[in-house]
Amino acid sequence: MTTILVTGATGQLGRLAIDSLLARGVAAGDVVALVRDAGRASDLAERGVTVRTGSFDxxxxxxAALAGVDRLLFVSGSEVGRRxxxxxxxxxxxxxxxxxxxAYTSIVRxxxxSLGLAGEHRATEEALAASGLPTVLLRNSWYVENYTSQLPVQLEHGAVLGAAGEGRVSAATRADFAEAAAVVVTEDGHAGQVYELGGDQAFTLAEYAAELSEQSGTPxxxxxxxxxxxxxxxxxxxxxxGYAQALASSDDGLKHGGLLVETGDLSRLLGRPTTPLAEAIAAAVS
Structure with missing residues (x-):
């Protein structure tokens, strides 16, 4: 019996990771959800997941939360500047x-x-290396949901805004990244690995806008x-x-290849192609 703790378990990625762990046959009682507010995790508790409260601070x-835990899916915190x-x-x-x-969710390379968001991830990777803990680095590119979450505004104004020029981003769905994370904490042989993770088909924001037009029928x-x-x-x-500045500067990094991934690591971990952009947008539109 292996106990797996997921941090940020009521966040979007953490919840999907727990879904993937359970789908892979991990017993609910062997999954520990670390949350700040147990009230937001009542659905996880109802599924048999062990809910423990705690704060990164x-x-x-x-x-207390990590007592008896064998494997840790360390989803990076959301408080940029404090991480x-x-x-x-x-x-x-x-x-x-x-x-x-x-298993730590980091950022590409x-x-x-040079991405502004990379500094805290780099520091965390260095802390993990210094600790001597067996570690696998999950260096995620962007989530497709970074764009599709803005879909109502994009459709209302007929525009996708950005500062990425013709840069290509290897975005993938949160569900794909979450499933890959579940793979590495349930299988052996991943310790010491560094995975550069991104979608199989990189796209420009102009291509995203064109696909959104196609799927929605709205220019x-x-x-x-x-x-x-x-x-x-x-x-x-x-x-x-602060967050707006970080996202805007990340677009400048995207423009110069900072979020382009061509390793194929994500699809190899999944054992299937990553979710196509058209499929992700269709799901968001519907």
Missing amino acids: DAASLD VQQHQNVVDAAVRAGVELV ADTS VAYRDLTVADYAAALVGAGLPE
């Missing part, structure tokens, strides 16, 4: 708990990337902005300024 809560210390707390707790494998065009103008548009749409 609270070392004692992490020690270096938060993630260090998780690593330290995993060491104290004697966790036998950590975190060790060399949608890509509007390429400067990084500053795109950040301002995101703030105008309600995003916090």
Whole structure:
């Protein structure tokens, strides 16, 4: 019996990872969901998943949550700008708990990337290396949902905004990334591996807009902005300024190949092709 803990279990990726673990035959009682608010995990508890509360800021809560855990699916935190210390707390707790494998969700080429979001991931990878914990790095490219979550606004205005020029992004669905994560924490032989993960077919944002037009029947065009103008548009749409700046600067990185992945690692882990963009957009439109 192997106990697997998933951090951020009420987040979008964490929930899908738990779905994938259960679909792969892991007993619900062997899955531990780490959450900050147990009230948001009542559906997981009803499925038999063990729910433990804890915070990346609270070392004692992490020690309690990781007690008896064999493998850790470490979904990176969402508080950009605070993650270096938060993630260090998780690593330290995993060491104290004697966790036998950590799978960490990082970002494409975190060790060399110039993307603004890469710095905290790089620091976490370094902390994991220094800890001596057996680790597998899941370096994820963008989620398709980064775009399809904005679909109502895109259709309303007939425009996809960005600052990516003709850069290509190897985005894949969250479900594909979550399934790959479930694979590496349920199979042996992945410790020490670094997987650069992305969709099989990279696309430009103009190609995304064209596919959205095709699937929705509504004309949608890509509007390429400067990084500053795109950040301002995101703030105008309600995003916090720091997060808006990070996304806009990531588009500039995308423009120069920073989110392009051509390894085939994701489809190999899945044992199938990644979900096509057309299929992902069709699901979002419906």
